[in-house]
Amino acid sequence: MSGYLEIVSARVRYGDVEVLRSIDLSVAKGEFVALLGSSGCGKTTLLRAIAGFNPLAAGAIRVDGRDMTRLPPDKRGMALVFQSYALWPHMNVDQNIGYGLKLRRTPRDLATARVTEIKALLGLEDFGSRKPGELSGGQRQRVALGRALAINPDILLLDEPLSNLDARIRLTVRHEISALQRRLGITAVHVTHDREEAMVMADRIVILNGGEIAQVGTPTEVYNRPNSSFVAAFMGAENLVDLDLAVTADTIEVAEGPQNRRAVLPRGGRSLESGRAIARFRSDSIRLSAAEEPDDDDGGLVLRGTVGQVGYPGGVWRHVVHLGDRSVMVDAERRFENGAEVRLHVPGDRLYVFSEARN
Amino acid sequence: MPQHLLGLMLVTPALAIVVLLFLVPLASSISGAFEVAGTVGLGNFAKAFELYGNDMAFTVVIVLSSTVLIGLGSIAISGYLTLGSNPRAVAILRWLYRWPLFVPFIVVGQVLRTFLAKNGLMNSMLIESGLLTASQTMSFLDWRGIIIAFTWKQTPFVTLLLAGAMASLDRSMIESARNLGASRPRILVEIILPQVMPTLMVGLILGVVTMMSVLSVPMMINAQTPTMITASMAFRINAYGDYGVANALGFVSLAMTSTVAWVYLRQTMRDQR
Numbered sequence A: 001m002s003g004y005l006e007i008v009s010a011r012v013r014y015g016d017v018e019v020l021r022s023i024d025l026s027v028a029k030g031e032f033v034a035l036l037g038s039s040g041c042g043k044t045t046l047l048r049a050i051a052g053f054n055p056l057a058a059g060a061i062r063v064d065g066r067d068m069t070r071l072p073p074d075k076r077g078m079a080l081v082f083q084s085y086a087l088w089p090h091m092n093v094d095q096n097i098g099y100g101l102k103l104r105r106t107p108r109d110l111a112t113a114r115v116t117e118i119k120a121l122l123g124l125e126d127f128g129s130r131k132p133g134e135l136s137g138g139q140r141q142r143v144a145l146g147r148a149l150a151i152n153p154d155i156l157l158l159d160e161p162l163s164n165l166d167a168r169i170r171l172t173v174r175h176e177i178s179a180l181q182r183r184l185g186i187t188a189v190h191v192t193h194d195r196e197e198a199m200v201m202a203d204r205i206v207i208l209n210g211g212e213i214a215q216v217g218t219p220t221e222v223y224n225r226p227n228s229s230f231v232a233a234f235m236g237a238e239n240l241v242d243l244d245l246a247v248t249a250d251t252i253e254v255a256e257g258p259q260n261r262r263a264v265l266p267r268g269g270r271s272l273e274s275g276r277a278i279a280r281f282r283s284d285s286i287r288l289s290a291a292e293e294p295d296d297d298d299g300g301l302v303l304r305g306t307v308g309q310v311g312y313p314g315g316v317w318r319h320v321v322h323l324g325d326r327s328v329m330v331d332a333e334r335r336f337e338n339g340a341e342v343r344l345h346v347p348g349d350r351l352y353v354f355s356e357a358r359n
Numbered sequence B: 001m002p003q004h005l006l007g008l009m010l011v012t013p014a015l016a017i018v019v020l021l022f023l024v025p026l027a028s029s030i031s032g033a034f035e036v037a038g039t040v041g042l043g044n045f046a047k048a049f050e051l052y053g054n055d056m057a058f059t060v061v062i063v064l065s066s067t068v069l070i071g072l073g074s075i076a077i078s079g080y081l082t083l084g085s086n087p088r089a090v091a092i093l094r095w096l097y098r099w100p101l102f103v104p105f106i107v108v109g110q111v112l113r114t115f116l117a118k119n120g121l122m123n124s125m126l127i128e129s130g131l132l133t134a135s136q137t138m139s140f141l142d143w144r145g146i147i148i149a150f151t152w153k154q155t156p157f158v159t160l161l162l163a164g165a166m167a168s169l170d171r172s173m174i175e176s177a178r179n180l181g182a183s184r185p186r187i188l189v190e191i192i193l194p195q196v197m198p199t200l201m202v203g204l205i206l207g208v209v210t211m212m213s214v215l216s217v218p219m220m221i222n223a224q225t226p227t228m229i230t231a232s233m234a235f236r237i238n239a240y241g242d243y244g245v246a247n248a249l250g251f252v253s254l255a256m257t258s259t260v261a262w263v264y265l266r267q268t269m270r271d272q273r
Helices: A043-051 A093-103 A108-122 A137-150 A167-184 A195-201 A219-224 A229-234 B003-033 B043-083 B087-096 B105-116 B121-128 B143-167 B171-180 B184-213 B216-221 B229-240 B243-272
Strands: A005-014 A017-027 A032-036 A058-063 A078-081 A155-159 A187-192 A204-209 A212-217 A239-247 A251-254 A263-266 A275-281 A287-290 A301-314 A316-323 A326-332 A341-346 A352-355
Touching: A005 A043, A017 A043, A017 A212, A032 A043, A032 A167, A032 A195, A043 A078, A043 A155, A043 A187, A078 A137, A078 B171, A093 A108, A093 A137, A093 B171, A108 A137, A137 A167, A167 A195, A187 A195, A195 A219, A204 A219, A204 A229, A212 A219, A212 A229, A229 A275, A229 A352, A239 A326, A239 A352, A263 A301, A287 A326, A301 A326, A316 A341, A326 A341, B003 B243, B043 B087, B043 B143, B043 B184, B043 B229, B043 B243, B105 B121, B105 B143, B105 B216, B143 B184, B143 B216, B171 B184, B184 B229, B184 B243, B216 B229, B229 B243
Parallel strands: A032 A187, A032 A204, A078 A155, A155 A187
Antiparallel strands: A005 A017, A005 A058, A204 A212, A239 A251, A239 A275, A251 A263, A275 A352, A287 A341, A301 A316, A301 A341, A316 A326
């Protein structure tokens, strides 16, 4: 892919600690990329490095072929929306949105027109003379977005812009932001720790772990074809079982184990080695049946366990099932009582298998 | 015992101290200012304005000019502490700027006396460096000396308050301005200062009150007339035992500081509305 924003072997150090280790990333023009990871993975550091607030110890950042590595934040054609919004409390909405234009010495009538346009875009028409203290969280968030968009940046950088909103507003603002980004065709890099937020907003997701990129892909790729146990777990496949594999050209043979039956699964191009492996699966991708019911083998992996706990989070029953010394979460339409012996049927394509040596 | 009586008893010692040691002497000074030969009148004030009118004007000019300089100095120092990009320079400045806080006014007067005199250290250095000849030197031991002393001594205090207020601002407010292309001076003036203005005002008003009470600096540096109101008051009492005029001068000085406080309070009330 021809990159519009290119990050090449970027490293960032805080003192002796290397926070980012050789990040390579290419973002196409008009693309919406989410940087996803848990706290401390380096996602905000990467965003701030792109914005020019964290100097690179090594590597380069290019936009449209131009080297930006040593340029100050305001010369990069990027606008950053801060997690705390960072609105200036002594200025009203118009002044906040128009400040970037004032700094660029935009003639007053043009600046006023641009501020009006931005306010209309974000539904802030009635709030021009209000101070940030008089706005709700969602409105402040839109003012921060408007302030960034007013200067017509090439790239919009968003640092967890939704994390300060309450859960219900967050859902609508997600769609507002991604719709706006598509309408304006602006290139956007969005930092978040919320998997679902990244999935619904982004064209492509970059999963970071310990200062390195763990996987890059479209939402469906990272969700359905995680390349490591870490990514699988991060994308919600928290359930973990140990297996013994014999790998051939196009099958994976799972040996009979203390908790599982023998199974033969299609390999599906996965790079695996024979021997000990770990497998992950999601709580909602499993069929649960009682051990005494007649068995209908549907080709996946079958695990045997005992129900340890049942709860109702809504829609389905959530069971904690003990598989030997490991426990997994399983959702089912019907309720299985504590202590019930159950079978877990995991479809082959919903089971993410990784050789132990590689993880 | 009823609840409210118990409460009153608890507060009595503190109240008594305030009343006996502060309110009573204040009231007696104020009433003393209006007492002429056993009757109430404005004689003391007439005499005070006639004899020390120049000193009053001198005091106002000195205090206002010092306040302006203190304000500018503290904005510059705390601005650099907040926005400075050279960590070593910031650390050195942070370590250095507080020193004058721990030097008493009388010592400041003493130090500046030897530094600013016609044959003092400053002029000797200027002559040594060839910038001035001995005939061109002049003494700064007049109104300029007082302003230098006040500014040197009070700037760190206001800076301490101001730098604290700036440090507690959300850093991302500064970064968002930088992101849009604001230079450091613009960030200081347009983003930071408006948000720390109340703190700056409090610092400057406390500075005004302190300068209005300092006797040692004008006595040591400016041994001539006109001089500051504090020196005139001390002179009136020590040389003539004239408490009436001294009280009138005290009343004028209180009126000056009260005016400043009143203007400030009115301003904050308006801002909060």
